[in-house]
Amino acid sequence: MSRLVTEELTIRFGGHVAVNAVGCSFEPGTLTAIVGPNGAGKTTYFNLISGQLKASAGRVSLGGRDLTGLSASARTRAGLGRAFQLTNLFPRLTVLENVRLAVQAANEGSHRRGLNLWSVWSDHADLLERADAILASIALKDKEHELVANLPHGDQRKLEVALLMALDPQVFMFDEPTAGMNAAEAPVILDLIRRLKADKSKTILLVEHKMDVVRELADRIIVLHNGTLVADGEPAEVIASPVVQEAYLGVSKEAA
Ligand SMILES: Nc1ncnc2c1ncn2[C@@H]1O[C@H](COP(=O)(O)OP(=O)(O)OP(=O)(O)O)[C@@H](O)[C@H]1O
Numbered sequence: 001m002s003r004l005v006t007e008e009l010t011i012r013f014g015g016h017v018a019v020n021a022v023g024c025s026f027e028p029g030t031l032t033a034i035v036g037p038n039g040a041g042k043t044t045y046f047n048l049i050s051g052q053l054k055a056s057a058g059r060v061s062l063g064g065r066d067l068t069g070l071s072a073s074a075r076t077r078a079g080l081g082r083a084f085q086l087t088n089l090f091p092r093l094t095v096l097e098n099v100r101l102a103v104q105a106a107n108e109g110s111h112r113r114g115l116n117l118w119s120v121w122s123d124h125a126d127l128l129e130r131a132d133a134i135l136a137s138i139a140l141k142d143k144e145h146e147l148v149a150n151l152p153h154g155d156q157r158k159l160e161v162a163l164l165m166a167l168d169p170q171v172f173m174f175d176e177p178t179a180g181m182n183a184a185e186a187p188v189i190l191d192l193i194r195r196l197k198a199d200k201s202k203t204i205l206l207v208e209h210k211m212d213v214v215r216e217l218a219d220r221i222i223v224l225h226n227g228t229l230v231a232d233g234e235p236a237e238v239i240a241s242p243v244v245q246e247a248y249l250g251v252s253k254e255a256a
Pocket residue numbers: 013018036037038039040041042043044045
């Protein structure tokens with residue numbers, strides 16, 4: 001099983017411990033929401049898992065393979081997929097060209113094609129079909145020939161998720177995936193996450209402030225507070241726990 005595990009994962013910035021010995025195990029087929037107040041360490045924990053930040057102490061492993069010493073790109077190749085790593089969309093290429101490149105890059109290992117936009121596509125219907133299907137799934141098919149630079153922000157965010165899907169990682173990490181999206185865009189992304197979840201083979205981590213989204217999507221919730229893991233369990237149970245009511249939802253002991 002490709003279990004993602006963090007052990008005693010820690011980072012210090014000067015004297016401040018932003019993530020403090022967080023030990024957690026994430027199973028394929030499970031969507032775990034990571035919640036906590038502003039500054040709790042959620043994004044920093046993500047950065048330590050995906051390799052954007054180097055841990056002061058502790059370990060990250062996937063399927064038993066120690067990733068702790070690896071760069072972010074090596075972790076991506078090992079199966080860790082994070083939407084924000086792909087903000088390097090190619091703005092001067094079209095939507096379709098961006099997705100094609102990502103599909104092609106994902107296939108590079110098996111086909112040794114490299115990143116060449118022009119030499120490949122006419123005779124690889126399978127990859128074209130996959131790019132088409134991904135575009136349809138994020139409702140961007142009607143914009144496939146537009147330059148990415150001309151897309152509204154919400155569409156660019158959708159495209160990031162499309163590129164992540166094209167890479168087909170084992171672990172999907174979403175950090176507030178619908179932030180800044182309008183009422184029409186957000187459901188498309190949430191639906192996509194629902195479908196990834198239905199697949200049952202992927203490990204999904206979601207940092208999310210919107211509790212209605214967390215309630216609907218999460219199989220499990222972990223709570224960070226001051227960099228420490230303070231609760232972990234079934235959504236209803238965790239949301240009802242005094243530590244969450246007080247620390248996260250801002251309800252005082254008396255009111256809870
Ligand atoms: N590169 C850095 N240098 C110094 N301090 C940092 C750095 N990155 C994060 N921090 C600090 O670590 C703590 C955790 O920040 P982080 O962004 O992970 O919180 P968060 O839970 O994701 O918050 P939010 O919900 O507001 O996004 C904060 O106190 C933040 O100021």
